[in-house]
Structures are given as C-alpha cells and as structure tokens.
Amino acid sequence: MSPDTPQPPGTARPGRSYHCHVEVTVDVIGGKWTPVVLAHLKEHDRLRFAQLRRLIPDITEKMLAQRLRELEAIQIVDRIPVSTAPPHVEYALTAQGRSLAPVLQAMWEWGRDWAATNRLAVDPVQFRH
Amino acid sequence: MSPDTPQPPGTARPGRSYHCHVEVTVDVIGGKWTPVVLAHLKEHDRLRFAQLRRLIPDITEKMLAQRLRELEAIQIVDRIPVSTAPPHVEYALTAQGRSLAPVLQAMWEWGRDWAATNRLAVDPVQFRH
DNA sequence: CATGGTACGCACTTTTTTGTGCGTACCATG
C-alpha cells in the first residue's frame, strides 16, 4: 500500500484486516460519540452544530467538531454552510449515512430496553430550534 | 452512591449520565471487540473459548477472556463449563444477549455493504468444530 | 509424577480515544 494511494473511506488504520463484517461497522461508527451524533442526525432533517451540542450535553465541542469532520470526510454526513445572520453550519446525513438507520434504530431500541430493565436514567434533552 | 451498592449492569462508570438511549447501548457493547464477539455468539448455539479465538484471529486471548468475563458479569453471555477430556468452557448468549440480535444483524449487514462499496477485504475464518 | 490441553490472570506497556484550555477565523452588525 503506497503512501500515495488514498485509503478507502472507513479505513483509518493502514493495513487493517477484517474477518467479520461487524468489525467494519465498528471501525466506521465505533467510539463513544459517533453513534450518538448519528442517532440525533437521523431524527432531524438538518441540525446546527449548536443544536447538536445542546442535544448531546456531555460532549465537548472539540469532540463534536472532530466527529463531524470525520463523518463528513467519509461522506456519511453533509456539512452545509448557511449564510444568515448569524451565519452557521448545518449537518445532515447523506444517503449513505441514512443507510445506518437500521443500526441506529436497533441500538436506540435496545438501549431503551436495557435502561428500563436496569433502571438507568436516560434524560433526553428537549429539542429546540 | 455508596461503594457497597452494586452498580446496575451496564454502568461501568459510576455517576454516568445518559441523554440518549444509544449512549446506553454504546456503554454496554461498545469497544473494538465486544460487538464482534457477540456477533459470533449470535451465529452459533455455543462456542468454546478456542473456537472464538480462531473465529476472531486478531483478538488477543487476554482481550477475549476479558470481554467474555464482562459480558458474563452483566448476564449477556452464559459461561458453561464442560467436563470432557480435555475439559473446556462454552459460551452462549443469554436470552438477554439474544435481544441484541437486531443490533448485531444490522451492524453485520451495514458492514457488508460498506465493505463492498469501499472495496474492503473481509476474510471470515471458516468455522471449525 | 510429567505432560498436554484449556482458559485464563497479572503486571506492565503501548495505543487510542477523549478531554482541557485556550485561541483563531469568519461573518454580521452597530
């Protein structure tokens, strides 16, 4: 693999080998925040950076920006600059990103049930435009 | 939260707060190897430690043992000692573990499609009894 | 007892991920 050859999206690690398709998914949307960010984007047509930040209270701006940049780079998320006053950016799932809906939906439902079974408090932030 | 009070399963971090059900799922089955281990267990009634190790070639025994222990602790996996010659242990998903099937299936399918789109090689190991 | 198979556990070490603190760039407005 020559350094001049761009890596296919989703392979952050050169020479990464896969022996199971689930490994691929974990490689692309693994980590603490990426699935959460995607789950929120799945529920809304478009979201501003600040809206995402508010919907995910425990994420740092740094992590949010970084996750979004990476998802944009692999064409799972579109980044849409909006020239208003004040100007801002909006993020939306691409068609490719929307193909993650079954994964995210299943994760959401399982998490809901697990939380109920184990009496975990889940306090969603109210969405605000 | 007194140290004597056992944490509910799935909360490795005391005081962990959740604002989205997907965060819960990530907390329980996040990480590099847990989803992979679970995916293999989903495909087989029972698997020996050594079978899992062979099916997941890049995992260390340490990581495999650790993941299995944690999954057993939160009752997602059953650990079944088998007295044969040689003796071994078998692992199987609990009913609770099997509730993860939609998540794992969705992850598998998405990973397959992503790999195809991005020309990633996925080389599953042939199952051997 | 010695040996082999099996499944780990321990003490570190390395790698990866996430977080902290601050500053920057851009745009619009008064």
Add this chain to the structure above:
DNA sequence: CATGGTACGCACAAAAAAGTGCGTACCATG
C-alpha cells in the same frame, strides 16, 4: 473599529482501551 455569535483548531493532558509477555490453575491421561 468593537462586539457578539458561530464553529471550530491546536497543543497538550488525561483516561480508557487494547496489547505483551509471562505465568498460573485446573483437568485428564499415561
């Protein structure tokens, strides 16, 4: 120009996850 809003980027630092090397415990068999 100053100010405010917005969305980050940078240079570390801290935390978490994963890996390494070795050894141990248990069981069965000869």
